[in-house]
Amino acid sequence: MDIALQLLFTGIGIGAVYALVALGFVLIFRATNVVNFAQGEFSMVAAFLMVVCAVDLELPYWLSFLIALGGMALLGMIFNLGVYYPLRHRSFLPVIISTIGASIFLANATLALYGPQPQVLPGWFETPGIQVGPVYLDSQYLLIIAVTIVLVAFQYWFFEHTLIGKKLQATSQDKEMASLLGIPVARMIMITFIYSALIGGIAGILVAPVLFVSIQMGSSIALKAFAATIIGGFGDVAGAIIGGLALGIIETFGAAYISVPYKDGFAFLVLVLFLIFRPQGIFGERVAEKA
């Protein structure tokens, strides 16, 4: 029982990371109707930026964090201009192929620059954690959960209660009409990409001390975050969060009680089960109904 509680805590921590990356997916999907297959690479690149600044250059942790976020904002901009913007008038298939190309590029360019050796990033806090009853609460996991809660709350407020949030929504629903009203559409899309690069980057920086920082971490996180969005119901913010948490918990228990090498397979299994039995996800509408 104690072990189960401990695993539950770890699972929620990992799940919170999936939820953050899933939020990035949902955001870009709602703005551009396209799934950004390089969303996971945003996390990977941010983690490597942290390793470069905090470990290699031995800069203070907070400064490294700011530099990494700056780098992510820049990456979000370049990504929009290079990968999405030239294709904005085409159907979704060319755009997703383009984001897949970008994902391959980011992963392998990082590999070419940094080599295949996985890196270690220390956690944010000196204190490793606290013992509460039978459960040991790792400080990094606590941080992940806290930041996720804050970001989710921020995102809700931003989209539902600010004028710029409404403009972003309008842009995602009908770009041409938005431009006729004087909404600067190109800037709105740019903001969306920067924001989702930042949110993906934060997820990567948070999870880096828990996992190894490796080239593969991006695609592995992205696959699970995507599975999370399907489990929750595609395009639904609350669904992405619940789906991410559920997946983190399933995976942690699966690895502990079933098999470690096939840990990454559980997400796929859950995904397929959902696709067969409940493709609309937990919160989603029936996809087929939208004729």
Add this chain to the structure above:
Amino acid sequence: MTLLAIKDLIVRYGEIEAVHGLTLDVDEGQVVTLLGSNGAGKSTTLRAISGLIAPAAGDILFDGKSIAAHSPEAVVRMGISHVPEGRRVFPGLSVRENIMLGASNRSGGAGVLGREADEMFELFPDIRPFRDALGWTLSGGQQQMVAVARGLMAKPRLLLLDEPSLGLAPVIVQAVFRIISEIRRRGTTVLLVEQNARMGLSVADYGYVLESGRLALGGKPDELWGNEAIRAAYLGGGQAAARV
């Protein structure tokens, strides 16, 4: 006084030329109706004015200044508001939010714009009960009201209305045209594109007929409508349209 002047406008979609050398004027304070069959280039002309498509040649002057090839955002900031064909209400936003966003060409916080949006319901009492309903739940007629209200929020000097009667029941069409008359009475210039010649001319001070991307003729509504030959050749005959 001429508010909008179009001079020798040519617009192409890829290889196809949709407007070939169109010249026309819109005087301030008037309702001007563009008539013509499908593919005559009416909507394309509006799209060129509002900056959705750049003209291949010619010029568009608004208040004496060229706006040809300006971006849509720049054009609406200068005071031209375009209510496009098909209404294009944002499906996932509420009626009030849709209307508020009509003021995106000017500065102002959510509070100010929200109050202005509420005032807009004075002119459109029919949609007031649906203030918080999402755009996609509205009927076509309600969406048309929201679209026009949203267009007016920009406080335009010139309102471009593209086929406001399209796909609407006759009873709703009559309501929409009453609103157009009211807009004119309040001093906004309107450039109206219509297929429904009789309704289009009923509110107009002046009418132009486009044919295959060229100006076929122009005149006062009673000159156009009163001339049997013109009616038969361009406006689809008296009997056909008169029933609506």
Add this chain to the structure above:
Amino acid sequence: MSVEAPVRTARRNPLRFAIAPAHVGYFVLSALVVVLVSRATLDGYILNILMQAATYSVAVFGLSVVLGLCGQINLAQAAFFGIGAYAVGLGTVDYGLSYWLCLVIGTLAAVLAGAFLGMTTLRLGGHYLAMVTISFQQIVTLVMINAIGFTHGPDGVPRIGRPALFQTSQSYLAFAVAALAVIGYCVWHLKDTRLGRAMRAVRDNELAASVAGINVYRTKVAAFAISAVLGGLGGGLFAGGFTYVSPDQFSFAESIVFLTMALLGGVASPIGAVIGTGLLILIPEWLRFLKSVPGLYLAIYGIAVILIIVFMPEGIWGFVTSFLSRFVKPVAAASVPPLVLAPDRTGTDMVLDVKALSKHFGGLKAVDQVDFSVRRGGIHALIGPNGSGKTTTLNVISGLYRATSGNVVLGETDITNLSPHRRTWAGLGRTFQNIRLFRSMTALENVVIGAERRGNSLVAASGGYAALEERALAALDFVGLGPRANEPITRFSYGHQRLIEIARALAANPTLLLLDEPAAGLNSTEKRALHDLLERIAAQGLTILLIDHDMTLVSGAAQHITVLNFGKRIADGESMGVLRHPDVVSAYLGTET
């Protein structure tokens, strides 16, 4: 005019004989290449490159089918390739089976996996497919590496067997090239088969495909399964060629390599697939030094994918063909006998019976307990204010929405719970308010899809494509566009596109034709022409259910009118009576000011 007439003349189509020499030429040329490959002196290096190009090309053909023809993505082609390769590897090495048996097993395993993936995912959007195939690819790689007892793990499988007939590398290469030629021929001609046309229709417009009688889901699963078959087959050939397989040859990165090959050459044609594969095998050989830095090589692939998508979306071969097509004038259409409509007459006087039909969206009752019947022959109009539930009713009748309750009976068939394509087979035809045509095709090809409806008794099965084409041409003639049959859809005006959509429905010889706002956006001259067309259709005994706001058209054409308001029926009966009904006047027509 007898019903058999079109079928008889169809056999005289000269086109069939014109293509034949090209087919013979293809096989003669292929045979020459095979002989050349088996006789020439090739050093080991060249032999390896050719072997790789030949076997990879087969897998890339799979992407031509699934992505090029059907518009569905597959990011696990390397996994299917790996399944075929491991079947041959493990089968010949560990289990001592014959090469041929292993090739069959591998292909079967690939198609089973592909069909399973497709069946679970293809009802949903393309994003799901992309992500699920990536996941599948990762799982296959995981198993190859970790299930050491079964797959030999990361060390791979050495000393793989070849068929007795092709023991030497060179003879095996000749065999692989011959296989490539045969498979390439099949893929090349797939687009001209019924399945191939269905795939293209699905790629262009799924909704239109389903109401034209195509089983969209099954077509997509078929495309995906064919792609998996070609992947497995290519992998089996690959394993025999190199006699060694290991997990890293079938990783996700290789799936991306396959995708890049298909995109670079041009995804629409197997010729493009071969060009792309050849180039992407040769270029890295010239740029070998890139492989010294891990990752650099794939990073360039990633950039290449983006550049191709942005600047050359049709690929090399697509670029060449679109350039050449400028010099080819569309062929003038042949003259054919006039269109015959022979709607099915089984059942009562009522061709369509709608009983207590309801459709609720959440709490919204879009259609609420609506009853009406459409009498056989003539034109029946369904009118009402916007949001009154007309289009929803039409969508429930044609199966795009499921009825919440109630019944729809067409002739003698209860179609309430049928899928859209089955309703089309049962005799329903329709057009859309916002035109839905297959935009990459010509007018004629669009209408052929309609003529191909299962249950269309006016096109003889023995007549082949020529009979379909003749029927389609007659339908285009009927709406006045016959002479422009071979022009691409994009060159037609809005009004003409509407007519093509009607022709597509007519070519299917439906029992009932549903027209959703056919007059919207037409000028008065076009409206009169439409009115005339509707009269000519009705004169041949085909029943029309018409939705429109144009009262001139409705009152002039329809004998019977049903009026809806707020999802309920408020009037129903003979036209003039209904239009004077006080409820109809106040809710819909209004009084002129």
